[in-house]
Amino acid sequence: MLIVPNGPKATLWPRRVLVGWDSRPEASRAVREALGLLCAAEEVRVALVDPKANYNGNSAEPGADIAAHLTRHGARVSIDLLPSAGKPAATVLAQHATDISADMIVIGAYGSRRLRERLFGGVTRWIVEKPTLPLFLAR
Structure with a gap:
């Protein structure tokens, strides 16, 4: 699913793409389905928030x-390890x-249980409710 908020100019061929990565199946599916966009982008930044080695x-x-x-598919990739503070x-x-x-964020959608997501929110809910740039989501 592609979500385009009012304001920013959207393109199906973004130059710089941020991938929110957490090694879950939803994130893997989002990357797989966005592979054409990612390989065509000038730069792909894979961001992990508070990652732990050998976890998840x-x-x-x-x-x-x-x-x-x-990289094997031809994307130009760098990794950003981000502290949440x-x-x-x-x-x-x-913010990143x-x-x-x-130009776009690619993330896996609704990795948490739906009830928990509805009650307490989560990355998907927050980003979808307050998008600042186009989002490519996959579940």
């Missing part, structure tokens, strides 16, 4: 596996997207 599918180097996968992951990702002048 991360290798000893968090983000290295997805970066290698994208107590802020929600969505806030950190949105602004800081790097991203």
Whole structure:
């Protein structure tokens, strides 16, 4: 699903794309479905918020596996390990997207249980409700 907020100019061929990565199936699906966009982009930044090695599918180097996968497909990738400093992951990702002048964010949608997501929010809910730039979501 592609969500385009009012204001920013949207394109199906963004130059700089931020991928919110957490090694979950939803994130993997989002990357797989956005692969054409990611390979055509001038720069792909894979962002991990408070990653831990060997946790939730991360290798000893968090983000290295997805970066290698994208590189094999021709994408120009760099990894950004972001500290949350107590802020929600969505806030950190949105701020980082602004800081790097991203044209689009690619994330997996609704990785948490729907009831929990509805009651307490989450990255997907927060980013979808307050998008600042186009979002490519996959579930």
